[in-house]
Amino acid sequence: MSIFDFKVKTSSGLTTSLEKYKGKVLLIVNTATKCGFTPQLTDLQKLQEHYGEKGLQILAFPSNQFAEQEPLQDGEIAEFCALNHGVHFPIFKKIDVRDDDAHPLFTYLTGQKPFEGFNMSHPVSNLLMSILNERYPHYLFGDSIKWNFTKFLVDREGNVVNRFESTTEPFEMESSIQALL
Template identity: 75%
Template sequence: MSVHEYKVKTSSGFTANLEKYKGKVLLIVNTATKCGFTPQLEDLQKIQERYQEEGLQILGFPSNQFAEQEPREDGEITKFCAMNFGVNFPIFKKIDVRDQEADPLFTYLASQKPFQGFNMEHPTSKLLTSIINDRYPHYMEGDSIKWNFTKFLVDREGNVLERFESTTEPWDMDEDIQKALA
């Protein structure tokens, strides 16, 4: 099995086959526009621009599962990301990324790379951990997505290489992205 076997919905509701990204290194991210991590979109776009010629493609999947931090409709999300952060990588239809209704792509991604914990050196790690433990303790169970801006690095054949949690800043993945592109 590989990421390329999955189909997803575009923000306009069309079905897209991820097979079209075969041969590209993917960075798949669950996003939200009203999250403390939303500014990561700016650096994600810079990474897209820096490495797109070498074959990197970032794919954004909005989710409203974490403290309702994605209240916008699909078209509005794409517009917001473009206008506020210059995002031109694909932003797909809003989906669930965990629990019973999770999109199969994210269930697969989480099954391929287990949760290894948050980067506790990130300035918001303790606050994020406290919020999850107090309000959403079941989020910490298992390997499912814990919060917005969980990032998965996928090789050109569709194999999941790495998982980076919300508390990993985009440029902290640079070395891993370069290795995947080499």
């Protein structure tokens, strides 16, 4: 099985296969528009613009599972991201990315690359850990998605190569992306 075996829904509700991205380097991100990490959308778009012609494709999957930080509807999410962050990469239908109702794509991704911890030098890492410990301690167990803006880097053959947590800024992944292009 590879990433290309999964089907997902576009923000308009149409089913599409990730096979259409075969041959591309993918960066798959779970997003939210009302999160402290939302400004990462701007830098993700900059990465897309800089490396898109070389084969990078960023794919965003909004989720409302983390402190209800994605209250918008699917069409509103794409509009918000475009107007506020210049985003032009695909934003798919809002989904669950953890627990019993997690989309199979994210179950697969977390099964391929386990959680290895947060970058504790990030300015909001202590706040994030405090929120998780106080409100969502069960999120800290296992390899599931811990918060918004977890990023998975996938090579051109569909292999999950790296996992970057929300405390990893987009440009911190640049050398890993370049190595796959």
